[in-house]
Amino acid sequence: MPSRTVPVEVRPYLTELVRRTRAVYGDRLLSVFAVGSLALGDYRPGRSDIDITVVVAPGGPERLVHDLAEVLAHPAFDCPAAGLELVVYDADFAASGSPESGYLLNLNTGPLLPAVANFDSAGAPAFWYVIDRAVAHQSGLPLCGRPVREVLAGPRRFDLLAAVAASVDEHASGAGHLADNRVLNGCRAVYFCRTGRWVAKREAGRAMVAAGDRFGALVGEALRSFDRPRARAAELPAAQVGEFSAWVGRTVAATVRCAAAARSVEH
Secondary structure, eight states, X not given: OOOTTOOGGGHHHHHHXXXXXXXXXXXXXXXXXXXXXXXXXXXXXXXXXXXXXXXXXXXXXXXXXXXXXXXXXXXXXXXXXXXXXXXXXXXXXXXXXXXXXXXXXXXXXSTTSOOEEEOOOTTOOSHHHHHHHHHHHHHOEEEEESOHHHHOOOOOXXXXXXXXXXXXXXXXXXXXOOHHHXXXXXXXXXXXXXXXXXXXXXXXXXXXXXXXXXXHHHHHHHHHHHTSOGGGOOOOOHHHHHHHHHHHHHHHHHHHHHHHHHHHHHO
């Protein structure tokens, strides 16, 4: 278990998660790596999820993903974070760079997450998975097995920008999202459009404040709220959050249009 950027309080959990995953898949297990806040160096107790990607050899008994979902389910396997979000891909899909969701298992479990265990990716919104794979390709933190880039292809830029746009649209609805997370997810989207790199939400928010963008005061409020546990998140001004979300949407849409124009010239 690498100690780099892995907080002490989650190391035993990750070690046991890898052990249980290996016990289910045996030699078919190719790689396990952390994405999300763990990979980007901004994991915080009481707020962050543990985001994990597993890559396995193609084929094999269908029951294996069901077995894995069972042995990793909270509270029988107690998650020390807000939740565990774990996705399993077969190696062929992981290496394809596909813009689809494409998972064998999408597992959400933990004290603050609704329990989800999906085994069929057909019809699942793809943007979350595309973004997670992009973060993994850039910064994934290996926990066991092969290096990330040996098993996972990064999404193509145009596909990734489309996923970012879909993420922004989904957050703009506000459904199921804390206001501070909506704002900082928007900051991260704009940061990616401007730089082509993924950073943690707080780093993206701080960059927006430092740049003197007109929403700096709102982003500052979101940053202060984001430092609290989820249960103590602040109520941000709804009108300002809506205005900010609309601005983020326009910024991302403009980047998508530029990418589409460049793509048409190339072809």
